[in-house]
Amino acid sequence: MSGAFAGFGRKAIPFLKALDFHQSREWFQENRDLFESELREPLGDLVETLSERFGAAGLGLRGDRKKSLFRINRDVRFSKDKRPYTTHVSAILSPDGTKMEQGVFFFYLGLDACFAAVAWWQPEAAMLQAMRRTIETKPGEFRKLVAALKKNKLELGTQGAMKRMPRGFEHVTDPELSAAIRNRHFVVRRDIDPDSVHAPELAEALVDFAVRARPLLDWGRAIQGTLVPVSQD
Structure with missing residues (x-):
């Protein structure tokens, strides 16, 4: 039965x-x-509670227990690691409620970590190029993003950043901008x-985090062309 999130x-x-110890289909x-x-039912409740709360906050993120939850079964077809199960559960809320969109909210509960993230994660090449070009050509807007996140006690992560500048951006020497472009x-x-x-x-804490991370969503959506102007009424 679905319902309001009451905790895992x-x-x-x-x-x-x-x-993790057994890693057995029989077990x-x-x-x-x-x-x-x-785990799974509470995660579904969390997603649907957040979807309702995100909608009320105008964040443009939604999901449900059918489309948003990731499987605990591992895909071992092309992996040397043949353990059949992950040791975490996770879910994603996105603009269209699927796992295919960018500018998302992600929740992860596992043995190795427990966290939430708002992200443009591995954007397609054209979008990533546009984001980098925006940093180069509109540095003021990017600095406003960084300042807004800082005010909200958040900062951009650097996981997976390139060690060298991507082609076509070698001329950008400002340390803050070059780090972001990488x-x-x-x-x-x-x-x-x-x-x-x-x-x-927990749901309340996650809503608070997503609201504080909104400047990153809006920055990416402006580049993507999907930012909906805030009503002045």
């Missing part, structure tokens, strides 16, 4: 630890009910205390 189950993390099937009640992704992240995931207040 107290056995959520212990389940992931046990799954997983025997314990599927625990996975559903402690990014392959544009993302802000909020780490989450795993002990806090069992309470319904």
